[in-house]
Amino acid sequence: MLKNNIEVDVKVKCIENGITQAQLAEKSETSSPYVNRIIKKSEVLNKTFIRMMEELGYDVELTYVKRTEEK
Template identity: 70%
Template sequence: MLKNNIEVDVKVKCIEAGTTQAKLAEDVGTTPSYVNRLIKKNENIVNKTFVQMLETLGYDIELTYVKREEE
């Protein structure tokens, strides 16, 4: 089981960065609707088969976000 709520995580990270999902999409070079679809369908970001394999091995998945140091 993926324990993260990716939709909430992305929204929180956008707020922390002072940006919007639309601006994030522009910066990544895609459309806001595509970013929204990815966020709402967690299995597209974290492969469903990968999650199933780890569940079969007895693991849950938790993503950890680490802010990069500015140079």
């Protein structure tokens, strides 16, 4: 099971960084509808990977670490 709520996580990180999802999409060189679809359906991780980890007795939890350097 994916323990994170990806939608909330992305929205919080956008607020923390002072950008909108539309701006995030532009910076990511993708479309706003695609970013929205990814966060609404939690398509961040492959479902097969999650099932494999579940079969091994693990849940998946993402940890976000802010980079100290800019790209």
